[in-house]
Amino acid sequence: MSKCEQCIIRQFNSLKHLSREELVKMSNCKTSKIIKKGEAIFDEGERLKGIFCIKDGVCKVSKMSENGRNQIISLVTKGDLLGERSLISDEASNLKAIALNDMEVCFIPKEEIMKDLEKNPSFSMSVLKDMAQTLKQADNVIVDMAQKTVKQRLAETLLNLQAKFGTNEDNAIDVHLSREDIANIIGTATESAIRLLSDLKKKKIIAFKGKDISILDRNELETIAQGF
Amino acid sequence: MSKCEQCIIRQFNSLKHLSREELVKMSNCKTSKIIKKGEAIFDEGERLKGIFCIKDGVCKVSKMSENGRNQIISLVTKGDLLGERSLISDEASNLKAIALNDMEVCFIPKEEIMKDLEKNPSFSMSVLKDMAQTLKQADNVIVDMAQKTVKQRLAETLLNLQAKFGTNEDNAIDVHLSREDIANIIGTATESAIRLLSDLKKKKIIAFKGKDISILDRNELETIAQGF
Protein backbone atom coordinates (compact mmCIF):
# COMPACT_ATOMS: atom_id res chain seq x y z
CA MET A 1 0.00 0.00 0.00
CA SER A 2 1.48 3.35 -1.05
CA LYS A 3 2.03 6.04 1.54
CA CYS A 4 0.32 9.45 1.57
CA GLU A 5 3.48 11.23 2.61
CA GLN A 6 5.17 9.97 -0.55
CA CYS A 7 2.20 10.39 -2.84
CA ILE A 8 2.64 13.01 -5.53
CA ILE A 9 -1.10 13.36 -6.12
CA ARG A 10 -1.70 15.40 -2.96
CA GLN A 11 0.26 18.27 -4.50
CA PHE A 12 -2.75 18.86 -6.75
CA ASN A 13 -5.28 19.43 -3.99
CA SER A 14 -5.80 20.78 -0.49
CA LEU A 15 -4.06 17.80 1.09
CA LYS A 16 -0.76 19.46 0.23
CA HIS A 17 -1.28 21.66 3.30
CA LEU A 18 -1.13 18.74 5.70
CA SER A 19 1.94 18.24 7.86
CA ARG A 20 4.14 15.17 7.60
CA GLU A 21 2.68 13.94 10.85
CA GLU A 22 -0.88 14.36 9.64
CA LEU A 23 -0.01 12.53 6.43
CA VAL A 24 1.45 9.58 8.29
CA LYS A 25 -1.72 9.26 10.33
CA MET A 26 -3.74 9.46 7.15
CA SER A 27 -1.64 6.74 5.53
CA ASN A 28 -2.54 4.42 8.37
CA CYS A 29 -6.28 4.76 8.00
CA LYS A 30 -6.74 5.31 4.28
CA THR A 31 -7.62 2.49 1.90
CA SER A 32 -7.04 2.17 -1.85
CA LYS A 33 -9.80 1.14 -4.19
CA ILE A 34 -10.02 0.14 -7.82
CA ILE A 35 -13.26 1.26 -9.46
CA LYS A 36 -14.10 -0.32 -12.81
CA LYS A 37 -15.53 1.66 -15.69
CA GLY A 38 -19.26 2.15 -15.18
CA GLU A 39 -19.19 1.39 -11.46
CA ALA A 40 -20.41 3.91 -8.88
CA ILE A 41 -18.07 5.46 -6.31
CA PHE A 42 -21.15 6.55 -4.43
CA ASP A 43 -24.83 7.03 -5.17
CA GLU A 44 -27.38 9.78 -4.65
CA GLY A 45 -28.75 9.63 -1.13
CA GLU A 46 -25.79 7.67 0.20
CA ARG A 47 -24.17 8.80 3.42
CA LEU A 48 -20.46 9.12 2.78
CA LYS A 49 -18.11 7.86 5.45
CA GLY A 50 -15.12 9.72 4.08
CA ILE A 51 -13.67 11.47 1.07
CA PHE A 52 -12.02 10.19 -2.06
CA CYS A 53 -8.72 11.34 -3.52
CA ILE A 54 -8.56 10.45 -7.22
CA LYS A 55 -5.22 8.87 -8.10
CA ASP A 56 -6.17 7.94 -11.64
CA GLY A 57 -9.14 7.93 -13.99
CA VAL A 58 -12.17 10.13 -14.52
CA CYS A 59 -15.69 10.02 -13.13
CA LYS A 60 -18.89 11.87 -13.90
CA VAL A 61 -20.75 13.46 -11.01
CA SER A 62 -24.44 13.74 -11.71
CA LYS A 63 -27.86 14.29 -10.23
CA MET A 64 -31.31 13.07 -11.24
CA SER A 65 -33.83 15.80 -12.05
CA GLU A 66 -37.48 15.53 -11.01
CA ASN A 67 -38.18 14.99 -14.73
CA GLY A 68 -36.23 11.74 -14.54
CA ARG A 69 -33.29 12.97 -16.55
CA ASN A 70 -29.70 12.87 -15.49
CA GLN A 71 -27.68 16.07 -15.28
CA ILE A 72 -23.89 15.81 -15.16
CA ILE A 73 -22.66 18.49 -12.78
CA SER A 74 -18.94 17.93 -13.13
CA LEU A 75 -16.18 15.63 -14.29
CA VAL A 76 -13.73 14.73 -11.57
CA THR A 77 -10.26 13.57 -12.46
CA LYS A 78 -6.76 12.71 -11.27
CA GLY A 79 -5.72 14.93 -8.39
CA ASP A 80 -9.21 16.02 -7.41
CA LEU A 81 -10.92 15.41 -4.09
CA LEU A 82 -14.45 14.05 -4.10
CA GLY A 83 -17.08 14.08 -1.38
CA GLU A 84 -15.83 16.88 0.89
CA ARG A 85 -19.12 18.72 0.69
CA SER A 86 -21.35 15.95 1.97
CA LEU A 87 -18.84 15.35 4.72
CA ILE A 88 -18.79 18.99 5.77
CA SER A 89 -22.53 19.54 5.61
CA ASP A 90 -23.02 16.16 7.30
CA GLU A 91 -25.84 15.19 4.97
CA ALA A 92 -26.47 12.37 2.52
CA SER A 93 -24.90 13.05 -0.86
CA ASN A 94 -27.08 14.84 -3.38
CA LEU A 95 -24.91 13.53 -6.16
CA LYS A 96 -23.86 10.29 -7.78
CA ALA A 97 -20.36 9.52 -9.06
CA ILE A 98 -19.81 6.98 -11.85
CA ALA A 99 -16.44 5.99 -13.27
CA LEU A 100 -15.93 6.84 -16.94
CA ASN A 101 -12.94 4.56 -17.09
CA ASP A 102 -11.04 2.34 -14.70
CA MET A 103 -10.10 4.37 -11.66
CA GLU A 104 -7.77 4.23 -8.73
CA VAL A 105 -8.91 6.18 -5.70
CA CYS A 106 -7.92 6.50 -2.06
CA PHE A 107 -10.60 6.58 0.60
CA ILE A 108 -9.91 8.68 3.68
CA PRO A 109 -12.27 8.19 6.64
CA LYS A 110 -14.41 11.09 7.77
CA GLU A 111 -12.96 11.34 11.29
CA GLU A 112 -9.45 11.82 9.98
CA ILE A 113 -10.44 14.60 7.58
CA MET A 114 -12.65 16.40 10.08
CA LYS A 115 -9.86 16.35 12.66
CA ASP A 116 -7.45 17.90 10.18
CA LEU A 117 -10.03 20.51 9.16
CA GLU A 118 -10.45 21.54 12.81
CA LYS A 119 -6.78 21.51 13.69
CA ASN A 120 -5.02 22.77 10.60
CA PRO A 121 -6.15 26.28 9.54
CA SER A 122 -4.13 26.32 6.35
CA PHE A 123 -5.81 23.07 5.29
CA SER A 124 -9.29 24.33 6.09
CA MET A 125 -8.57 27.66 4.42
CA SER A 126 -7.48 25.79 1.32
CA VAL A 127 -10.69 23.74 1.30
CA LEU A 128 -12.59 26.98 1.78
CA LYS A 129 -10.82 28.55 -1.20
CA ASP A 130 -11.53 25.52 -3.30
CA MET A 131 -15.19 25.71 -2.43
CA ALA A 132 -15.36 29.41 -3.18
CA GLN A 133 -13.87 28.65 -6.58
CA THR A 134 -16.30 25.81 -7.24
CA LEU A 135 -19.16 28.09 -6.27
CA LYS A 136 -18.01 30.72 -8.72
CA GLN A 137 -17.89 28.07 -11.43
CA ALA A 138 -21.38 26.95 -10.46
CA ASP A 139 -22.64 30.51 -10.90
CA ASN A 140 -21.23 30.54 -14.40
CA VAL A 141 -22.89 27.24 -15.22
CA ILE A 142 -26.23 28.54 -13.91
CA VAL A 143 -25.98 31.61 -16.13
CA ASP A 144 -25.03 29.50 -19.14
CA MET A 145 -27.83 27.01 -18.59
CA ALA A 146 -30.36 29.78 -18.09
CA GLN A 147 -29.31 32.09 -20.87
CA LYS A 148 -27.45 30.26 -23.60
CA THR A 149 -28.82 28.11 -26.39
CA VAL A 150 -28.00 24.42 -26.67
CA LYS A 151 -25.66 25.20 -29.54
CA GLN A 152 -23.74 27.73 -27.45
CA ARG A 153 -23.51 25.31 -24.53
CA LEU A 154 -22.24 22.53 -26.77
CA ALA A 155 -19.52 24.76 -28.22
CA GLU A 156 -18.52 25.89 -24.75
CA THR A 157 -18.51 22.33 -23.40
CA LEU A 158 -16.19 21.14 -26.17
CA LEU A 159 -13.80 24.00 -25.40
CA ASN A 160 -13.96 23.26 -21.67
CA LEU A 161 -13.32 19.57 -22.21
CA GLN A 162 -10.25 20.30 -24.31
CA ALA A 163 -8.99 22.79 -21.70
CA LYS A 164 -9.47 20.27 -18.89
CA PHE A 165 -8.33 17.03 -20.52
CA GLY A 166 -6.03 18.22 -23.28
CA THR A 167 -5.54 16.32 -26.51
CA ASN A 168 -3.94 13.01 -27.41
CA GLU A 169 -1.40 12.33 -30.16
CA ASP A 170 -4.18 12.49 -32.80
CA ASN A 171 -5.29 15.92 -31.56
CA ALA A 172 -8.49 14.42 -30.14
CA ILE A 173 -9.83 15.59 -26.78
CA ASP A 174 -8.39 13.19 -24.24
CA VAL A 175 -11.60 11.91 -22.65
CA HIS A 176 -14.19 9.49 -23.96
CA LEU A 177 -17.78 10.55 -23.47
CA SER A 178 -20.87 9.00 -25.01
CA ARG A 179 -23.23 11.27 -26.93
CA GLU A 180 -25.64 10.78 -24.04
CA ASP A 181 -23.04 11.99 -21.55
CA ILE A 182 -22.39 15.07 -23.67
CA ALA A 183 -26.14 15.72 -23.82
CA ASN A 184 -26.33 15.31 -20.04
CA ILE A 185 -23.59 17.87 -19.53
CA ILE A 186 -25.21 20.52 -21.69
CA GLY A 187 -28.73 19.63 -20.57
CA THR A 188 -30.42 18.59 -23.77
CA ALA A 189 -31.86 15.54 -25.50
CA THR A 190 -29.31 13.06 -26.82
CA GLU A 191 -30.67 13.44 -30.36
CA SER A 192 -30.22 17.20 -30.21
CA ALA A 193 -26.62 16.85 -29.10
CA ILE A 194 -25.94 14.37 -31.90
CA ARG A 195 -27.53 16.65 -34.49
CA LEU A 196 -25.52 19.69 -33.38
CA LEU A 197 -22.31 17.69 -33.31
CA SER A 198 -23.01 16.57 -36.89
CA ASP A 199 -23.61 20.21 -37.87
CA LEU A 200 -20.26 21.25 -36.42
CA LYS A 201 -18.61 18.37 -38.26
CA LYS A 202 -20.28 19.30 -41.55
CA LYS A 203 -18.98 22.86 -41.14
CA LYS A 204 -15.44 21.50 -40.47
CA ILE A 205 -15.36 23.15 -37.04
CA ILE A 206 -14.81 19.81 -35.37
CA ALA A 207 -14.03 16.30 -36.53
CA PHE A 208 -14.89 13.05 -34.84
CA LYS A 209 -14.73 9.33 -35.21
CA GLY A 210 -16.76 7.56 -32.56
CA LYS A 211 -15.88 9.08 -29.22
CA ASP A 212 -12.69 10.74 -30.47
CA ILE A 213 -13.57 14.37 -31.00
CA SER A 214 -11.12 16.99 -32.16
CA ILE A 215 -11.49 20.72 -32.49
CA LEU A 216 -10.48 21.97 -35.93
CA ASP A 217 -11.41 25.63 -35.64
CA ARG A 218 -11.17 26.84 -32.09
CA ASN A 219 -11.88 30.47 -32.98
CA GLU A 220 -15.12 29.61 -34.69
CA LEU A 221 -16.15 27.45 -31.73
CA GLU A 222 -15.48 30.35 -29.38
CA THR A 223 -17.55 32.63 -31.57
CA ILE A 224 -20.43 30.15 -31.47
CA ALA A 225 -20.13 29.83 -27.69
CA GLN A 226 -20.56 33.58 -27.45
CA GLY A 227 -23.71 33.45 -29.49
CA PHE A 228 -22.92 34.46 -33.05
CA MET B 1 -23.48 53.20 16.16
CA SER B 2 -24.88 49.84 17.32
CA LYS B 3 -22.54 47.21 18.69
CA CYS B 4 -21.94 43.79 17.15
CA GLU B 5 -21.89 42.07 20.55
CA GLN B 6 -25.43 43.29 21.16
CA CYS B 7 -26.67 42.77 17.61
CA ILE B 8 -29.32 40.11 17.27
CA ILE B 9 -28.73 39.71 13.53
CA ARG B 10 -25.53 37.74 13.98
CA GLN B 11 -27.53 34.85 15.44
CA PHE B 12 -28.74 34.18 11.91
CA ASN B 13 -25.33 33.62 10.37
CA SER B 14 -21.82 32.32 10.98
CA LEU B 15 -20.89 35.39 13.05
CA LYS B 16 -22.70 33.75 15.96
CA HIS B 17 -19.60 31.62 16.45
CA LEU B 18 -17.38 34.59 17.27
CA SER B 19 -16.28 35.18 20.85
CA ARG B 20 -17.27 38.29 22.80
CA GLU B 21 -13.75 39.56 22.37
CA GLU B 22 -13.79 39.05 18.61
CA LEU B 23 -17.15 40.82 18.41
CA VAL B 24 -15.88 43.85 20.31
CA LYS B 25 -12.96 44.14 17.91
CA MET B 26 -15.36 43.83 15.01
CA SER B 27 -17.59 46.54 16.43
CA ASN B 28 -14.65 48.92 16.41
CA CYS B 29 -13.85 48.50 12.74
CA LYS B 30 -17.25 47.86 11.17
CA THR B 31 -19.29 50.62 9.54
CA SER B 32 -23.02 50.89 8.93
CA LYS B 33 -24.42 51.81 5.55
CA ILE B 34 -27.82 52.72 4.19
CA ILE B 35 -28.38 51.51 0.63
CA LYS B 36 -31.32 53.00 -1.22
CA LYS B 37 -33.61 50.92 -3.44
CA GLY B 38 -31.97 50.40 -6.82
CA GLU B 39 -28.46 51.23 -5.62
CA ALA B 40 -25.60 48.74 -5.92
CA ILE B 41 -23.85 47.30 -2.88
CA PHE B 42 -21.11 46.18 -5.21
CA ASP B 43 -20.68 45.62 -8.91
CA GLU B 44 -19.35 42.83 -11.14
CA GLY B 45 -15.59 43.03 -11.35
CA GLU B 46 -15.26 45.10 -8.19
CA ARG B 47 -12.67 44.07 -5.61
CA LEU B 48 -14.41 43.79 -2.27
CA LYS B 49 -12.60 45.15 0.76
CA GLY B 50 -14.79 43.33 3.23
CA ILE B 51 -18.06 41.53 3.73
CA PHE B 52 -21.58 42.78 4.31
CA CYS B 53 -23.96 41.67 7.04
CA ILE B 54 -27.54 42.47 6.03
CA LYS B 55 -29.44 44.08 8.90
CA ASP B 56 -32.53 44.94 6.89
CA GLY B 57 -33.85 44.85 3.33
CA VAL B 58 -33.39 42.56 0.33
CA CYS B 59 -30.99 42.64 -2.60
CA LYS B 60 -30.72 40.69 -5.82
CA VAL B 61 -27.37 39.13 -6.67
CA SER B 62 -26.91 38.76 -10.40
CA LYS B 63 -24.45 38.16 -13.20
CA MET B 64 -24.40 39.31 -16.81
CA SER B 65 -24.35 36.53 -19.40
CA GLU B 66 -22.28 36.75 -22.58
CA ASN B 67 -25.61 37.19 -24.38
CA GLY B 68 -26.06 40.49 -22.56
CA ARG B 69 -28.84 39.25 -20.32
CA ASN B 70 -28.89 39.42 -16.60
CA GLN B 71 -29.27 36.28 -14.51
CA ILE B 72 -30.31 36.62 -10.88
CA ILE B 73 -28.39 34.02 -8.90
CA SER B 74 -29.87 34.66 -5.48
CA LEU B 75 -31.86 36.99 -3.28
CA VAL B 76 -30.03 38.00 -0.12
CA THR B 77 -31.95 39.19 2.88
CA LYS B 78 -31.91 40.15 6.56
CA GLY B 79 -29.46 38.02 8.50
CA ASP B 80 -27.45 36.88 5.48
CA LEU B 81 -23.77 37.53 4.87
CA LEU B 82 -22.72 38.82 1.47
CA GLY B 83 -19.32 38.82 -0.19
CA GLU B 84 -17.49 36.09 1.77
CA ARG B 85 -16.68 34.17 -1.39
CA SER B 86 -14.79 36.92 -3.19
CA LEU B 87 -12.94 37.63 0.03
CA ILE B 88 -11.91 34.01 0.49
CA SER B 89 -10.91 33.40 -3.11
CA ASP B 90 -9.22 36.80 -3.16
CA GLU B 91 -10.58 37.68 -6.57
CA ALA B 92 -12.76 40.43 -7.99
CA SER B 93 -16.44 39.73 -7.51
CA ASN B 94 -18.13 37.81 -10.34
CA LEU B 95 -21.48 39.09 -9.14
CA LYS B 96 -23.39 42.32 -8.74
CA ALA B 97 -25.69 43.13 -5.80
CA ILE B 98 -28.55 45.61 -6.21
CA ALA B 99 -30.94 46.65 -3.45
CA LEU B 100 -34.58 45.72 -4.09
CA ASN B 101 -35.70 48.06 -1.31
CA ASP B 102 -34.02 50.38 1.17
CA MET B 103 -31.38 48.42 3.04
CA GLU B 104 -29.32 48.66 6.17
CA VAL B 105 -26.06 46.75 6.05
CA CYS B 106 -22.89 46.54 8.13
CA PHE B 107 -19.54 46.48 6.39
CA ILE B 108 -16.80 44.44 8.06
CA PRO B 109 -13.26 44.95 6.71
CA LYS B 110 -11.47 42.05 5.08
CA GLU B 111 -8.56 41.90 7.57
CA GLU B 112 -10.88 41.43 10.50
CA ILE B 113 -12.82 38.60 8.89
CA MET B 114 -9.73 36.83 7.59
CA LYS B 115 -8.13 36.97 11.03
CA ASP B 116 -11.20 35.41 12.61
CA LEU B 117 -11.33 32.73 9.91
CA GLU B 118 -7.73 31.78 10.65
CA LYS B 119 -8.00 31.88 14.43
CA ASN B 120 -11.48 30.59 15.18
CA PRO B 121 -12.09 27.05 13.86
CA SER B 122 -15.73 26.98 14.82
CA PHE B 123 -16.28 30.17 12.80
CA SER B 124 -14.42 28.88 9.76
CA MET B 125 -16.18 25.51 10.02
CA SER B 126 -19.50 27.33 10.05
CA VAL B 127 -18.57 29.31 6.95
CA LEU B 128 -17.46 26.05 5.37
CA LYS B 129 -20.82 24.44 6.18
CA ASP B 130 -22.66 27.41 4.78
CA MET B 131 -20.71 27.22 1.60
CA ALA B 132 -21.29 23.47 1.26
CA GLN B 133 -25.00 24.16 1.62
CA THR B 134 -24.93 26.94 -0.97
CA LEU B 135 -23.09 24.64 -3.34
CA LYS B 136 -25.73 21.97 -2.92
CA GLN B 137 -28.39 24.55 -3.70
CA ALA B 138 -26.41 25.64 -6.75
CA ASP B 139 -26.37 22.04 -7.99
CA ASN B 140 -30.15 21.96 -7.72
CA VAL B 141 -30.46 25.20 -9.64
CA ILE B 142 -28.18 23.87 -12.38
CA VAL B 143 -30.31 20.76 -12.74
CA ASP B 144 -33.51 22.81 -12.80
CA MET B 145 -32.18 25.26 -15.36
CA ALA B 146 -30.88 22.45 -17.55
CA GLN B 147 -33.81 20.07 -17.32
CA LYS B 148 -37.01 21.87 -16.39
CA THR B 149 -39.30 23.91 -18.61
CA VAL B 150 -39.86 27.60 -18.03
CA LYS B 151 -43.31 26.81 -16.63
CA GLN B 152 -41.85 24.40 -14.10
CA ARG B 153 -39.19 26.89 -13.08
CA LEU B 154 -41.75 29.66 -12.63
CA ALA B 155 -43.92 27.46 -10.41
CA GLU B 156 -40.90 26.44 -8.36
CA THR B 157 -39.69 30.02 -8.05
CA LEU B 158 -43.04 31.20 -6.73
CA LEU B 159 -42.99 28.43 -4.13
CA ASN B 160 -39.40 29.26 -3.18
CA LEU B 161 -40.19 32.96 -2.84
CA GLN B 162 -43.10 32.25 -0.53
CA ALA B 163 -40.99 29.85 1.55
CA LYS B 164 -38.20 32.41 1.87
CA PHE B 165 -40.15 35.64 2.34
CA GLY B 166 -43.46 34.45 3.76
CA THR B 167 -46.72 36.27 3.17
CA ASN B 168 -48.11 39.61 4.31
CA GLU B 169 -51.54 40.27 5.86
CA ASP B 170 -53.19 39.97 2.42
CA ASN B 171 -51.59 36.57 1.84
CA ALA B 172 -49.29 38.03 -0.83
CA ILE B 173 -45.66 36.90 -1.03
CA ASP B 174 -43.72 39.40 1.05
CA VAL B 175 -41.27 40.63 -1.57
CA HIS B 176 -41.77 42.94 -4.53
CA LEU B 177 -40.18 41.82 -7.75
CA SER B 178 -40.73 43.25 -11.22
CA ARG B 179 -41.79 40.86 -13.97
CA GLU B 180 -38.34 41.38 -15.42
CA ASP B 181 -36.72 40.29 -12.14
CA ILE B 182 -38.88 37.18 -12.08
CA ALA B 183 -37.87 36.44 -15.68
CA ASN B 184 -34.23 36.94 -14.72
CA ILE B 185 -34.53 34.47 -11.87
CA ILE B 186 -36.03 31.71 -14.00
CA GLY B 187 -33.92 32.56 -17.03
CA THR B 188 -36.48 33.45 -19.66
CA ALA B 189 -37.75 36.41 -21.66
CA THR B 190 -39.82 38.93 -19.71
CA GLU B 191 -42.77 38.40 -22.06
CA SER B 192 -42.69 34.66 -21.47
CA ALA B 193 -42.73 35.14 -17.70
CA ILE B 194 -45.66 37.56 -17.98
CA ARG B 195 -47.58 35.17 -20.19
CA LEU B 196 -47.09 32.22 -17.86
CA LEU B 197 -48.05 34.31 -14.82
CA SER B 198 -51.25 35.31 -16.63
CA ASP B 199 -51.95 31.64 -17.38
CA LEU B 200 -51.57 30.72 -13.71
CA LYS B 201 -53.88 33.59 -12.78
CA LYS B 202 -56.49 32.53 -15.33
CA LYS B 203 -56.41 29.03 -13.86
CA LYS B 204 -56.88 30.48 -10.34
CA ILE B 205 -53.62 28.92 -9.18
CA ILE B 206 -52.24 32.33 -8.25
CA ALA B 207 -53.67 35.84 -7.96
CA PHE B 208 -51.85 39.12 -8.39
CA LYS B 209 -52.32 42.84 -8.47
CA GLY B 210 -49.23 44.61 -9.67
CA LYS B 211 -46.27 43.21 -7.75
CA ASP B 212 -48.39 41.59 -5.03
CA ILE B 213 -48.56 37.93 -5.92
CA SER B 214 -50.36 35.32 -3.86
CA ILE B 215 -50.50 31.59 -4.19
CA LEU B 216 -54.06 30.27 -4.21
CA ASP B 217 -53.43 26.60 -4.91
CA ARG B 218 -50.09 25.48 -3.56
CA ASN B 219 -50.67 21.81 -4.37
CA GLU B 220 -51.34 22.55 -8.00
CA LEU B 221 -48.25 24.75 -8.16
CA GLU B 222 -46.15 21.93 -6.71
CA THR B 223 -47.58 19.56 -9.28
CA ILE B 224 -46.65 21.96 -12.07
CA ALA B 225 -43.15 22.39 -10.66
CA GLN B 226 -42.70 18.64 -10.87
CA GLY B 227 -43.71 18.63 -14.49
CA PHE B 228 -47.33 17.50 -14.75
Place this chain on the structure above:
DNA sequence: TTTAGAATATGATATTTATCACATTTTTAA
Protein backbone atom coordinates in the same frame (compact mmCIF):
# COMPACT_ATOMS: atom_id res chain seq x y z
C1' DT C 1 -51.38 67.71 -11.72
C1' DT C 2 -49.52 66.53 -15.82
C1' DT C 3 -46.81 63.90 -18.77
C1' DA C 4 -42.93 61.22 -20.39
C1' DG C 5 -40.94 57.02 -19.53
C1' DA C 6 -41.17 52.60 -17.67
C1' DA C 7 -43.60 48.41 -16.75
C1' DT C 8 -47.11 45.27 -17.95
C1' DA C 9 -49.84 42.91 -21.27
C1' DT C 10 -51.03 40.42 -25.54
C1' DG C 11 -51.00 38.93 -30.46
C1' DA C 12 -48.44 37.16 -34.44
C1' DT C 13 -44.70 34.83 -35.93
C1' DA C 14 -40.07 32.72 -36.11
C1' DT C 15 -36.81 29.86 -33.96
C1' DT C 16 -35.26 26.43 -31.03
C1' DT C 17 -35.66 22.15 -29.01
C1' DA C 18 -38.01 17.79 -27.76
C1' DT C 19 -40.20 13.75 -29.09
C1' DC C 20 -41.17 9.76 -31.71
C1' DA C 21 -40.05 6.55 -35.16
C1' DC C 22 -36.86 3.96 -37.28
C1' DA C 23 -32.32 2.82 -39.72
C1' DT C 24 -27.55 1.89 -39.18
C1' DT C 25 -23.40 1.09 -36.74
C1' DT C 26 -20.80 -0.37 -32.82
C1' DT C 27 -20.10 -2.93 -28.68
C1' DT C 28 -20.76 -6.66 -25.62
C1' DA C 29 -21.43 -11.05 -24.02
C1' DA C 30 -22.59 -15.82 -24.75
Place this chain on the structure above:
DNA sequence: TTAAAAATGTGATAAATATCATATTCTAAA
Protein backbone atom coordinates in the same frame (compact mmCIF):
# COMPACT_ATOMS: atom_id res chain seq x y z
C1' DT D 1 -17.77 -15.79 -34.05
C1' DT D 2 -22.16 -14.42 -33.77
C1' DA D 3 -26.42 -12.66 -31.98
C1' DA D 4 -28.37 -9.33 -29.04
C1' DA D 5 -28.11 -5.08 -27.05
C1' DA D 6 -26.58 -0.55 -26.92
C1' DA D 7 -25.14 3.59 -29.16
C1' DT D 8 -25.33 6.60 -32.99
C1' DG D 9 -27.65 8.89 -36.65
C1' DT D 10 -31.55 11.08 -39.26
C1' DG D 11 -36.23 12.50 -40.68
C1' DA D 12 -40.82 14.20 -39.49
C1' DT D 13 -43.39 16.55 -36.43
C1' DA D 14 -44.94 18.75 -32.15
C1' DA D 15 -44.13 21.65 -28.37
C1' DA D 16 -41.77 25.28 -26.06
C1' DT D 17 -39.86 29.63 -26.17
C1' DA D 18 -38.02 33.99 -28.15
C1' DT D 19 -38.72 37.93 -30.75
C1' DC D 20 -41.05 41.78 -32.61
C1' DA D 21 -44.86 44.83 -32.71
C1' DT D 22 -48.00 47.43 -30.36
C1' DA D 23 -51.49 48.63 -26.78
C1' DT D 24 -52.42 49.72 -22.12
C1' DT D 25 -51.44 50.80 -17.43
C1' DC D 26 -48.61 52.48 -13.87
C1' DT D 27 -45.04 55.60 -11.84
C1' DA D 28 -42.18 59.26 -10.93
C1' DA D 29 -40.33 63.67 -11.97
C1' DA D 30 -41.15 68.42 -13.56
